[in-house]
Amino acid sequence: MNGRKVKCGPPRSRIFGSILVFCVVAILGVALSAAAEAPSSFAPLVEKVGPSVVNISAVKVVEGMQGRTLPRSPFGENDPFEEFFRRFFEDQPPRKFKQRSLGSGFIIDREGFILTNNHVVANTEEIKVTLSNEAEYPAEIVGRDSKTDLALIRIEPDESLNPLPLGDSDTLKVGDWVVAIGSPFGLGNTVTAGIISAKYRRLGQGAYDDFIQTDASINPGNSGGPLLDTSGKVVGINTAIFSRSGGSIGIGFAVPVNMARDLIPQLKEGKVIRGWLGVMIQEVTPELAEKLDLGTEQGALVADVTEGGPADEAGLRRGDVITAFNEEKVEKMNDLPLMVASTPPGTEAVVALVRGGKEMKVEVEIGTLEEETGGAAAPAPGPAMTDLGRLGMEVGRITPELARRHGLSVERGVAVTRIQPDSPAAEAGLRPGDVILEMEREPIEDPADLKGRFDDLDPGDTALLLVDRKGNTLFLTLRIPGRG
Secondary structure (H helix, E strand, O other): OOOOOOOOOOOHHHHHHHHHHHHHHHHHHHHHHHHHHOOOOOHHHHHHHHHHEEEEEEEEEEEEOOOOOOOOOOOOOOOOOHHHHHHHHHOOOOEEEEEEEEEEEEEOOOOOEEEEOHHHHOOEEEEEEEOOOOOEEEOEEEEEEOOOOEEEEEOOOOOOOOOOOEOOHHHOOOOOEEEEEEOHHHOOOEEEEEEEEEEEEOOOOOOOOOEEEEOOOOOOOOOOOEEEOOOOOEEEEEEEEOOOOOOOOOOEEEEEHHHHHHHHHHHHHOOOOOEEOOEEEEEOOHHHHHHOOOOOOOOEEEEEEOOOOHHHHHOOOOOOEEEEEOOEEOOOOOHHHHHHHOOOOOOEEEEEEEEOOEEEEEEEEOEEOOOOOOOOOOOOOOOOEEEEHHHOEEEEEOOHHHHHHOOOOOOOOEEEEEEOOOOHHHHHOOOOOOEEEEEOOEEOOOHHHHHHHHHOOOOOOEEEEEEEEOOEEEEEEEEOOOOO
């Protein structure tokens, strides 16, 4: 080639130009596709589903101190008898008064059944339902379920009803468009739109938390109204908001419609029956996995076993980690209650668990979950307190007499009477009223015993505690701080 360089192919500028054109076309394509999927208007949807959404007005009888001013000592707040005045009047029986509440609901069939939230209609003397055409009808409660905050009420209208179709909440994706319709502050048939912000939210309301989070505006009065997809099908029941002011800040929560669909047949019968395993469970943290030599951080840690319950009879023990239920994997603690609850009582279930690092399976006959009648009273401290200053807590002895007087479920251990905010004890999850039963799997005799064991630990060590909280036990880990 006589030392001459020969250029092959198109110049670089032409290559870069082609790449740029390709990228622009691709971006425009994605944008146009997204624009095509986003509805230009929700008006047709609202026109179709609006008549099926109702306003609910309920009159509740409430016991409390509302409207009542507590007298003060005539000698001012420094009077030594001020405490007597306060306790005397606070100990008087609370009076009953009527309170009107507003909520929403939606028609689910032509027989007049309406789905709403339990907290909208619970403890009511009178319920009125107003349709979109302003027709008003009295309603009766057919069935309620406090654990999922769902309720079914019924009206007998003179006109035909248009029920809303139920969708599939399991197919929802974060980012999907949704529409909320309800009666915020009594303003009937108010429509807001937004997207699914998150799924499977746990709010600490109970064992069956499994909320859809949305930024569609939800305000007081929206409770019980439908959350709809763009086809007009119900995917959730608007239930709660997170707010410091009481108004919407774009964080709302709805019960997934699939959970409601499973309960509707039982609500129509007037009672929800759930399966019961008879265990108290908690999350498996890395610290607990290490201290208990679990070998896994997945599953549900058994913190307590109900004596005589299904799990007890099957041989489950405190410290076991349940990893699967009827061949369905238990990834997190909250997965298990929903699995057990949906299992009919009397069913033989196979529970896979890890005990001492070894895997095993047991068969359990599922029992029937009974409604709770109320928790045990929080323990009161004995007269002598022990200040565990560097841990940020104060503890006291529990005597048998004190336990009987306050209805405690235990007569041994050490009562936690005070917790310092942002302290090691607070970070461990301890609360005033907890009773520390064991430390490092050994019983605690008294406050001095507990203090001595903590004093024997070095800074940076982690202590394993077994705690009784209102009659239920759980494991906690407390990290020992440096000596200041």
